[in-house]
């Protein structure tokens with residue numbers, strides 16, 4: 738709790754710290770683009786951690802499930818760095834609206850990146866970003882920036898996970914989800930209560946939007962074809 742207080746004072750954004758080796762960082766999405774790299778710097782300097790989960794304050798997270806998955810991943814002993822979330826490789830560069838990128842000149846699309854509703858980075862990836870912060874170009878969207886910054890690294894596993902409902906709007910409710918974005922406070926309270934009582938996330942599973950399994954063997958423009966039946 739003391740840590741949390743100190744953290745609040747230092748960066749002045751809504752922040753939630755969770756025990757064990759996971760730090761859960763919740764920033765309001767409006768401030769995330771401008772705050773996130775320095776947040777990562779603060780976290781890197783002040784806390785011991787193995788993984789960092791970045792999410793927004795309208796993201797509902799089943800933390801124990803994230804931790805369990807991280808344990809499993811670590812026990813596989815791959816010794817690779819982890820970049821885990823719901824990836825997109827064919828996102829069109831936004832030229833208007835709050836997330837517009839006026840000086841993205843690299844290609845027609847962004848580079849593959851994990852969508853900002855929630856993603857996990859292993860320690861060394863955060864360290865890499867922090868150590869190079871002064872020479873990295875910061876784009877308007879923090880999630881797009883992270884995808885770009887981590888693009889040239891070797892020995893990194895980009896783990897696309899359909900259990901991350903982390904797009905700009907929720908795909909609905911699936912009991913497979915371990916993170917779900919764009920939730921109101923009331924939604925979160927209800928979900929929490931229902932989860933506590935029943936062990937399931939959704940009172941009724943619904944799909945408002947099809948999903949995809951990322952195909953890493955084809956060019957990014959063909960990576961992400963939405964299909965029915967995927968959470």
Ligand SMILES: *[C@@H]1O[C@H](CO)[C@@H](O)[C@H](O)[C@H]1NC(C)=O
Nearest residue numbers: 950951952953954955959960
């Ligand atoms: C990826 O695309 C290739 C070529 O279309 C296809 O053969 C393969 O089954 C796909 N893999 C997955 C995991 O969808």
